[in-house]
Amino acid sequence: MKIGILTGGGDCPGLNSVIRAIVRKAIMDNSQVIGFKNGWKGVLNNEMTMLDLDSVSGILPKGGTILGTSRTNPYKIEGGVAKVQATLQNNQIDALIAIGGEDTLGAANKLFKDGVHVVGVPKTIDNDLNATDYTFGYDTALNIAMECIDRLHTTAESHNRVIVAEVMGRHAGWIALEAGIAGGADIILIPEIPVDIERVCDLIKRRHSRGKTFSIVAVAEGAQLKDHDVTVNQSLDQFGHARLGGIGQTIGELIEKKTGFETRITVLGHIQRGGSPTAFDRVLGTRFGVKAYELVQQKKYGQMVSLKGRDIVSVSLQDAVGELKTVPLEFYQLAETFFG
Numbered sequence: 001m002k003i004g005i006l007t008g009g010g011d012c013p014g015l016n017s018v019i020r021a022i023v024r025k026a027i028m029d030n031s032q033v034i035g036f037k038n039g040w041k042g043v044l045n046n047e048m049t050m051l052d053l054d055s056v057s058g059i060l061p062k063g064g065t066i067l068g069t070s071r072t073n074p075y076k077i078e079g080g081v082a083k084v085q086a087t088l089q090n091n092q093i094d095a096l097i098a099i100g101g102e103d104t105l106g107a108a109n110k111l112f113k114d115g116v117h118v119v120g121v122p123k124t125i126d127n128d129l130n131a132t133d134y135t136f137g138y139d140t141a142l143n144i145a146m147e148c149i150d151r152l153h154t155t156a157e158s159h160n161r162v163i164v165a166e167v168m169g170r171h172a173g174w175i176a177l178e179a180g181i182a183g184g185a186d187i188i189l190i191p192e193i194p195v196d197i198e199r200v201c202d203l204i205k206r207r208h209s210r211g212k213t214f215s216i217v218a219v220a221e222g223a224q225l226k227d228h229d230v231t232v233n234q235s236l237d238q239f240g241h242a243r244l245g246g247i248g249q250t251i252g253e254l255i256e257k258k259t260g261f262e263t264r265i266t267v268l269g270h271i272q273r274g275g276s277p278t279a280f281d282r283v284l285g286t287r288f289g290v291k292a293y294e295l296v297q298q299k300k301y302g303q304m305v306s307l308k309g310r311d312i313v314s315v316s317l318q319d320a321v322g323e324l325k326t327v328p329l330e331f332y333q334l335a336e337t338f339f340g
Contacts, residue, residue: 012137013277021289149183166248169220
């Protein structure tokens with residue numbers, strides 16, 4: 001059997017553990033593995049590399065992806081679907097394993113409906129993909145964000161400042177919420193709940209009125225002020241996403257203006273994506289890779305591997321990409337217990 005692999009969308013720690021697991025499992029069964037370079041772009045342009053034991057040796061602790069990635073959408077390229085089908089047919093590839101988030105797997109789901117033998121592996125730092133409890137990469141990003149919030153506490157306290165920490169989270173505030181809880185942030189702002197800046201400032205004033213001289217505000221990059229859109233620019237990628245950014249700066253400026261407290265802004269950005277994956281993400285990625293290969297062997301196409309409790313199961317790609325998994329209100333209300 002000949003299997004293709006691609007990694008699409010944003011990179012994240014743990015991708016290489018998936019690739020390694022698929023290759024190791026496939027070679028044990030005398031199957032061949034082809035890696036497509038730079039996501040769907042590599043499939044469209046017939047850019048690939050043979051993956052063997054040497055290719056995946058030593059990559060388990062390495063961040064990013066040895067295959068490269070892109071945000072290319074085959075359905076936004078003229079003749080894209082036909083090009084994908086032709087590449088797979090001409091290279092005698094029996095099945096394709098697509099590793100990615102909502103956009104990459106959304107394209108995979110459409111291709112499955114168009115006759116492509118495809119299996120999905122969920123990957124998103126934001127942990128917002130439906131039908132799986134966790135995605136690899138999230139735990140690493142969460143721990144990095146938590147550590148940064150820990151570090152911001154000491155400098156905020158030393159200088160009697162408010163510090164706003166902007167973390168990743170386009171549509172879902174999982175990183176902001178859990179890193180904020182774990183790091184002891186005084187206020188947490190997420191995309192699911194429009195930001196009431198007056199309430200934020202009141203909470204900070206109340207905190208300072210009881211003798212505290214500093215505050216930490218954790219905000220997801222996709223959070224929005226009520227009736228106010230905050231983006232770097234309005235240009236869209238091939239999946240229709242605007243480039244986010246700027247909410248941390250806006251929130252910080254408003255806090256300083258309305259409270260009079262000196263405020264600084266820290267944007268963690270791609271720091272959260274980089275570096276070596278945690279043990280959790282390495283193990284989860286490995287288990288996902290083995291299960292994905294098994295689904296291919298069983299010809300269970302149109303499926304995605306998923307973590308349910310402690311078990312690795314399969315779900316339909318359609319169920320996975322139908323809607324995003326956002327933070328439930330009751331979880332945010334738990335966090336609010338510690339605000340101010």
